[in-house]
Amino acid sequence: xxxxxxxxxxxxxxxxxxxxxxxxxxxxxxxxxxxxxxxxxxxxxxxxxxxxxxxxxxxxxxxxxxxxxxxxxxxxxxxxxxxxxxxxxxxxxxxxxxxxxxxxxxxxxxxxxxxxxxxxxxxxx
Numbered sequence: 001x002x003x004x005x006x007x008x009x010x011x012x013x014x015x016x017x018x019x020x021x022x023x024x025x026x027x028x029x030x031x032x033x034x035x036x037x038x039x040x041x042x043x044x045x046x047x048x049x050x051x052x053x054x055x056x057x058x059x060x061x062x063x064x065x066x067x068x069x070x071x072x073x074x075x076x077x078x079x080x081x082x083x084x085x086x087x088x089x090x091x092x093x094x095x096x097x098x099x100x101x102x103x104x105x106x107x108x109x110x111x112x113x114x115x116x117x118x119x120x121x122x123x124x125x
Contacts (some may be wrong), residue, residue: 001080009077011040011049013074014093015057018058020070021101021114022035022068024108024110025110029103031103032103035100036079040054041111060089067118070118072120090110094123110124
């Protein structure tokens with residue numbers, strides 16, 4: 001798979017993860033939403049994603065995802081990575097989720113529970 005395609009798939013996955021974790025506590029905090037929007041803006045400015053990917057990401061913001069959806073998408077993305085890039089990429093995604101969860105200065109038990117489910121299923125932690 002081309003590097004550019006992997007980058008776009010990663011950006012789409014991160015948007016889904018962002019929306020899921022930002023809202024899994026029942027409140028989509030403006031700071032969490034801002035965190036996701038700044039992330040997408042940075043990707044666009046650095047020409048990492050295309051306008052088409054940006055449109056997909058913008059649509060994601062209005063959707064609802066379950067932890068099962070997020071785990072499945074993460075596992076599928078992981079399978080598209082080369083062996084040497086898999087671990088560093090997944091650790092970066094883990095860090096992204098941690099930063100997102102902490103963006104509103106409140107770590108809700110639902111966020112912790114879902115993050116642990118994701119780590120067990122995707123990172124085998």
